[in-house]
Amino acid sequence: xxxxxxxxxxxxxxxxxxxxxxxxxxxxxxxxxxxxxxxxxxxxxxxxxxxxxxxxxxxxxxxxxxxxxxxxxxxxxxxxxxxxxxxxxxxxxxxxxxxxxxxxxxxxxxxxxxxxxxxxxxxxxxxxxxxxxxxxxxxxxxxxxxxxxxxxxxxxxxxxxxxxxxxxxxxxxxxxxxxxxxxxxxxxxxxxxxxxxxxxxxxxxxxxxxxxxxxxxxxxxxxxxxxxxxxxxxxxxxxxxxxxxxxxxxxxxxxxxxxxxxxxxxxxxxxxxxxxxxx
Amino acid sequence: xxxxxxxxxxxxxxxxxxxxxxxxxxxxxxxxxxxxxxxxxxxxxxxxxxxxxxxxxxxxxxxxxxxxxxxxxxxxxxxxxxxxxxxxxxxxxxxxxxxxxxxxxxxxxxxxxxxxxxxxxxxxxxxxxxxxxxxxxxxxxxxxxxxxxxxxxxxxxxxxxxxxxxxxxxxxxxxxxxxxxxxxxxxxxxxxxxxxxxxxxxxxxxxxxxxxxxxxxxxxxxxxxxxxxxxxxxxxxx
Numbered sequence: 001x002x003x004x005x006x007x008x009x010x011x012x013x014x015x016x017x018x019x020x021x022x023x024x025x026x027x028x029x030x031x032x033x034x035x036x037x038x039x040x041x042x043x044x045x046x047x048x049x050x051x052x053x054x055x056x057x058x059x060x061x062x063x064x065x066x067x068x069x070x071x072x073x074x075x076x077x078x079x080x081x082x083x084x085x086x087x088x089x090x091x092x093x094x095x096x097x098x099x100x101x102x103x104x105x106x107x108x109x110x111x112x113x114x115x116x117x118x119x120x121x122x123x124x125x126x127x128x129x130x131x132x133x134x135x136x137x138x139x140x141x142x143x144x145x146x147x148x149x150x151x152x153x154x155x156x157x158x159x160x161x162x163x164x165x166x167x168x169x170x171x172x173x174x175x176x177x178x179x180x181x182x183x184x185x186x187x188x189x190x191x192x193x194x195x196x197x198x199x200x201x202x203x204x205x206x207x208x209x210x211x212x213x214x215x216x217x218x219x220x221x222x223x224x225x226x227x228x229x230x231x232x233x234x235x236x237x238x239x240x241x242x243x244x245x246x247x248x249x250x251x252x253x254x255x256x257x258x259x260x261x262x263x264x265x266x267x268x269x270x271x272x273x274x275x276x277x278x279x
Numbered sequence: 280x281x282x283x284x285x286x287x288x289x290x291x292x293x294x295x296x297x298x299x300x301x302x303x304x305x306x307x308x309x310x311x312x313x314x315x316x317x318x319x320x321x322x323x324x325x326x327x328x329x330x331x332x333x334x335x336x337x338x339x340x341x342x343x344x345x346x347x348x349x350x351x352x353x354x355x356x357x358x359x360x361x362x363x364x365x366x367x368x369x370x371x372x373x374x375x376x377x378x379x380x381x382x383x384x385x386x387x388x389x390x391x392x393x394x395x396x397x398x399x400x401x402x403x404x405x406x407x408x409x410x411x412x413x414x415x416x417x418x419x420x421x422x423x424x425x426x427x428x429x430x431x432x433x434x435x436x437x438x439x440x441x442x443x444x445x446x447x448x449x450x451x452x453x454x455x456x457x458x459x460x461x462x463x464x465x466x467x468x469x470x471x472x473x474x475x476x477x478x479x480x481x482x483x484x485x486x487x488x489x490x491x492x493x494x495x496x497x498x499x500x501x502x503x504x505x506x507x508x509x510x511x512x513x514x515x516x517x
Contacts, residue, residue, distance in 0.1 A: 022322045022333065024470070024478040025412045025452075124472055133412060133453040134472050178281050178289050221294055222407055222416060224324035224331035226287055248326050248409025248416075256284035259337075 001065050002115075004144040005099070008060035011140045012204075013119055016049035018127035018134075022247045028227065029129035030243050032204060032266035033110050034259065036074030039163060040114035043071040043091050043156060050118030051128040053140075055111040057269070059102020060140065062113075064094045066150035069116035075108030075167065075267060090160035108167040108267040116154055120147040131244060170195075170272075172261040173279045177230060179252035182218045187236075190214075191255070195273040196238065204244040207265060209274075212236035222250045228257035230276075240265060280345055285337045288348065292328040296418055298404055303356070304330050305483045310355045311348075325482050326407030326416070365402065365485040367511040368450075368465050370441050371496035376464035383426055383443065383460050394462065395490050397421045398441075398448065403486045413452035413470025413478045417486060420448050432458035439464045441488070466491075466500040467510060485515060 014037070017030030031037035031054060041050050053060075059077050072079055072088045079086050079102050086092045088111075094100070102111070121128050124135050132138035140146070180188075190213050199208040215236045224247060225231070231239045231251035240257065241249075242265070255276060257265065268274060283289040290307075292300045304325050311332070312323060322333045338344060372395050374380060384391045403417040410416075420443070428444040433456065436442070440451045442459030451457060452469045465488075470478050480486070491499070502508035 019335065020318070020322065021412070021477070023324050023408060023482065025409045025414050026477075125477060133455075175282070175284050178283055178291075221296065221327045221329070222409070223289070223291075223326050223329040224333075224409070226284055226331075226333060228284060246410055247324060248407055253283075258285050 001145045001147045002068075002100075003063045003065060004060055004140050004142055004146070005063055006061040007140050007142055007144075008055055008102070009058040010056040011060050012054050012056075012130040012138070013051050013121050013140070013146070014054045014129045015051040015118075015127055017243070018125055018129055018131070021125065022224070025247050026125070026134070027131070027244050027247055029127065029131045029204075031112065032243050033074055033112070033263040035166060035263040036110070036267075037112045037114070039089060039161070040071045040073040040112045041118075043073075043089065043158065043161065044069055044114050044116045044154075045156065046114060046116065046118050050114065051121065052115070052119065053113040053146075055102070055113060057105055057109060059111065061099060061101045064096065064098045064100070066096060066148075067152050068094050068148060069151055069154045069156075070094055070100070071114050073112050073114075073163070075111040076106040077111050078103035078106065087160070089163055091154075091156045109269045110266055115148045116151045117149040120149060166260070166264050167267050169264045171275050171277045172264060173258045174230070174255040174261065174276050175258070175279060177253035177255045178223075179218060179220060179232075180254045182252060183216070183232075183254060184214060187213045187216075191276055192278060195275055198268050198270055198272045198274070200270050202268075202270065204242055206242055206245055207240040207268070209238040209240070211238075213238065216252070218252045220250060220252055222248050223253075225249045225253065226256065228259070228262045229253045230255035230257070242266070280348065282338070282341050282345075283331060286335070287331055287333040288338070288341075288344070290330045290332070290348070290352075294328055296327055296406065300328050301325075301404070301406060301483060304328070306355045306358050306361070307352055309361055311351060315351055324409075326409065362514050362516060363483050363485060364481070364512050365487065365515045366480060367487050367489055368467055369491040369495065369499055370399070370463040370465050370488045371491050371493060372463040373493050373496075375493070376437075376440070377462040379429075379460040380462045383462060386426055387423065389423065394424065397424050398462065399488045399490055401487075403448070405480055405482055405484045405486060408478070408480065408482055411452055411455055413480070415449055415469070415480060415486065417447065417449050420446055424448070426460055428458040429460060432456055436461060437464065439466060439468070441465055464496070466496050467503055467508065479510065
């Protein structure tokens with residue numbers, strides 16, 4: 001296992017998600033930035049659904065109690081093993097007692113730490129993804145011991161890759177949502193012509209945007225939402241549902257992000273700007 | 280019927296809260312679940328007047344699927360829907376749990392015992408499950424119990440709290456922030472993560488509340504914890 005010496009700002013265990021219970025109100029959860037998590041897992045030749053650590057904004061300090069191979073991908077928060085710095089998107093070997101720590105966030109918002117064989121924590125309803133109210137914890141805490149299977153010998157097919165990084169992308173590809181047609185002309189023009197800024201209120205459930213569009217009186221009956229659904233509140237505020245977002249809601253669903261754009265948005269933080277592009 | 284993003288379809292019925300619409304949706308949902316769509320790939324989320332079909336992968340040929348869905352709907356349209364469960368759930372309305380009961384009574388100009396009567400009389404219909412794991416959207420509240428949600432939501436509403444807000448009543452399946460007026464508490468957990476089927480209620484089921492005293496509340500709570508409490512339920516035609 002590895003031991004949590006410091007938890008960081010908000011660090012969770014995530015896998016590909018918890019499926020089959022959306023009709024009981026259970027969101028899928030899972031990696032916010034699927035793309036980065038998959039890069040880290042694939043470098044280690046893990047299964048695409050293996051559990052990783054999702055590290056938000058500031059990194060934890062972790063000590064390994066058995067040999068392992070790890071890979072980091074996603075946000076740039078310069079990591080080191082003991083004092084030796086290690087790059088993102090590269091397989092690294094760690095020895096018993098090694099300490100992994102992270103520097104200041106440089107780019108993006110969420111970093112992924114994958115470990116050869118995947119994190120072996122307990123599954124709840126078929127998934128290791130943390131989700132408040134289903135799992136005991138909603139984040140890792142000081143002193144946690146996180147299990148994995150030790151690996152002494154591993155010869156990766158590819159030891160590092162250069163990724164066509166999505167961290168700096170600002171354009172989110174969207175399709176029109178079910179209630180889009182209820183918007184007036186001014187609102188639709190504004191949606192596709194202006195930049196929107198990420199508000200302070202953003203987390204695994206939803207990202208709120210600072211700029212408002214026109215208020216509206218569209219009323220609808222509660223219906224199902226998806227990760228990536230852009231909801232419009234009566235005051236004109238935009239809320240983009242993310243992986244832990246509520247499964248149903250009563251706000252008009254005006255846009256729908258595609259899968260790749262959810263990963264792009266997952267790397268945004270307060271003050272960053274995005275644009276909607278219709279595909 | 281609309282494509283909803285790259286992975287989902289939204290099927291809508293007339294925009295009304297109506298049991299016959301709900302049961303038409305559920306007959307279609309059951310048909311798709313048991314005969315047509317691979318459960319490992321598709322999740323079906325019915326609520327009120329809509330059904331969202333969500334695929335874990337990108338839908339490759341939406342036009343073809345749309346045609347197919349229409350044909351499958353015609354297979355079951357007008358068919359008598361499957362039988363549903365009616366669950367009887369105990370609620371303790373003691374002031375210790377029903378922290379807003381007195382305020383609600385004053386606002387609605389009713390006695391607390393009349394509120395309990397009005398709340399336990401109807402057989403509610405589960406129109407949807409969402410918001411939180413196991414949170415039921417119940418229809419059928421008595422008009423006399425309609426009261427606006429609280430102006431300032433509480434940061435923590437205890438698990439099991441039974442509340443009133445607008446035309447809705449329901450149970451908080453977990454502790455959560457919330458703005459509903461709390462009138463009691465149900466000792467039976469609606470969602471249990473340790474079970475392979477964590478939520479016994481399905482959309483379309485019926486719910487009836489009955490009042491219990493504090494001693495019964497404690498007893499049911501313990502019986503639930505040790506796994507011997509049996510929820511009273513009957514199969515009903517809808």
